Amino acid sequence: MIKDKQQIEILNLLLDSTIEGIVVFDEQRKAIRSNKNFARLFGYNDKEIIGKNAFDFIAPESHEMVKKKIIISDQEPYEALMRKKDGSKFWAILRGKESIISGKQVRISAIIDISSIKEKEEKILYLANHDSLTGTYNRRFFQEILTQRIEVLQQMGHYGAILFIDLDDFKEINDTLGHDTGDTVLIEMTRRLKECAGKSDIVARIGGDEFVVLLNLDTSGINEAAYKAEIIAEKNLERIKLSLHLEDRDLRINASIGIAIIDRNATVSDLMKFADIAMYQAKRTGKNRIVFFDKELQKDLEERIRTIINLRKAIKTNAFKLLFQKQIQLGSGTHNTVGLEALIRWVDNGKIISPGFFIPLAEESGLIIEIGDFVLQKVCQILRNWKKNNTKKSWRISVNISIIQFEERLFVEKIKKLIETHKIDPQKLRLEITENLLMHSIEENFIKIRQLKELGITLSIDDFGTGFSSLMYLKKLPVDELKIDRSFVSDIDSNESDRIIVETIASLGRKFGLEVIAEGVENEKQLQVIRQLGITHVQGYLFSKPVEINVIGN
Structure with missing residues (x-):
């Protein structure tokens, strides 16, 4: 009896010493x-908890999801919204396990409060997707919304439109009245555009004085769509032109508006380009007017086709x-090179063409697979040659991997073969994937990522903060950087917004044990802030421009 009592006391001590909230439910989920x-987490005393149903602690929004987890006896951790005694809610990570105690089936649940982490996640997502001045969507997020809207319109057989709006002579306001006044004008213009927008229309600021409005025209006729778009554009133009009283002066703002109709063959890049071309045509023909994109203005599109043909050649x-750019580990005195990033360039008639120009076209045309194979092959050859170099044999090389490349059916097998053929240390090959890849074919891509890690490859999430990645993905994925x-x-x-984003990412990295x-x-001021935020690895022109491999010394 005394031994049983001691065991119970030890069990109680263990339960109360864990950082998790632990609760045991019987077969009736009581x-x-x-x-x-x-x-403490839920605001109850011990006696109040006994007898309560498991779902008394779960917020209604998460009921169905938690039920499914219980039915399939899922023991993997997952996120759920919890409900406290006072009705307030908080996010938590749950783990549940079915067990037998004294011949009876019970479910043991462990709960960790992740409210503070979720707040940071929401903050970084908001800052990454919204314009810091006006609070409206930025270019990046607008394009994501546009991608989804195009799919919906194509399924419904309806037309939509983009208004590309540029304030005329806005630079003069900044130059003569100052940037504070300019900011006030931009905020007011945003408000006016939102007033003109319908419930399903989207307003975004994509540049200094450039705005776009995504219109849902709710029509399957092209002529009616054009008519509706023009009426709405005229309404926006008139609203923008209304006098704006600031302190002791009245300002009158004009704008040029380009319109591109979203038809059945539309793509995001084409629509943005077409609307932009139309807007500049409005400026060239006198400003303060509306111009539709004209098919005769397709010189850029024709140039793109020519570029793809030249790319094949x-x-x-x-x-x-x-070319290769050094990746540096910061020290108190000297800095150490820990690796390189491989950067591809296209040499066309002696002229170097930036990847920012040809990589999107390569992805669109599928040519990125062959280009990616070329890069991986060259990088593995270099890593093989470095095995005899006392300094460089410890360096890694990072390679950017396109979503299209990654989702190739035999991508993992291709990497494995390269490692075996060149007899390289797989840890020296770092693959950089983007956040957006985590939102494509999620299960299949997660499996590939784990397979790559089993090969010994190290992984980096490139351009972190510009896409969308759940904290649960970071928790589950075996990434390194x-x-x-x-x-x-x-x-x-x-x-300040950029500083907050970088500080948050650095904090997340530390919490998840990632580089x-x-x-x-590019300059000492940036480096000083980076150091203050506790970031120890950097890359940029301050340390090294991209150069050919034979130029890089030890």
């Missing part, structure tokens, strides 16, 4: 035991070369 942390003639996009680093010494590297570090 609580029969809990620890102190569980009571470039693959056949091996007209590509690799978060790479902070250069767009957040370029103004980090002067833009964090900041790319695009």
